[in-house]
Amino acid sequence: MSEEVVGTIVLSIDGTEYDCTSCNPSEVTGNRPVPTMNRQRRTKYVAKGNKAYSLSVETVIPLAGSIDWSSVEDARLTIESEDGSFRETYIDCWPQEIGTSTGVEANNAGRSISLFALDKIVE
Numbered sequence: 001m002s003e004e005v006v007g008t009i010v011l012s013i014d015g016t017e018y019d020c021t022s023c024n025p026s027e028v029t030g031n032r033p034v035p036t037m038n039r040q041r042r043t044k045y046v047a048k049g050n051k052a053y054s055l056s057v058e059t060v061i062p063l064a065g066s067i068d069w070s071s072v073e074d075a076r077l078t079i080e081s082e083d084g085s086f087r088e089t090y091i092d093c094w095p096q097e098i099g100t101s102t103g104v105e106a107n108n109a110g111r112s113i114s115l116f117a118l119d120k121i122v123e
Contacts (some may be wrong), residue, residue: 019059019060020097021058027120055077057112057114057115060111061100
């Protein structure tokens with residue numbers, strides 16, 4: 001028997017929905033090994049660090065009403081399924097890199113945005 005999974009997502013920033021072609025959030029746990037010298041010649045210790053969240057978003061460029069990504073500050077970015085059963089919110093988002101992508105294979109131009117977030121809420 002098959003199970004349903006999250007299909008299409010809705011990307012909204014500060015309550016306004018945007019059409020996106022891809023969204024790739026990632027989380028760095030901050031955990032790291034602490035190497036020491038010992039007879040076993042192996043790492044025995046672990047240090048916990050700070051979590052970090054980064055997002056890579058690909059959006060389409062509309063002819064009218066395009067967002068100025070460089071002026072986005074302290075944004076709230078929400079990724080949710082159409083029916084609302086899956087929802088992740090990244091808060092305090094700031095853009096780091098903004099680029100435009102075009103190509104022979106693509107039928108439209110797109111905007112690629114790299115952001116970092118200070119926290120994540122799973123609802």
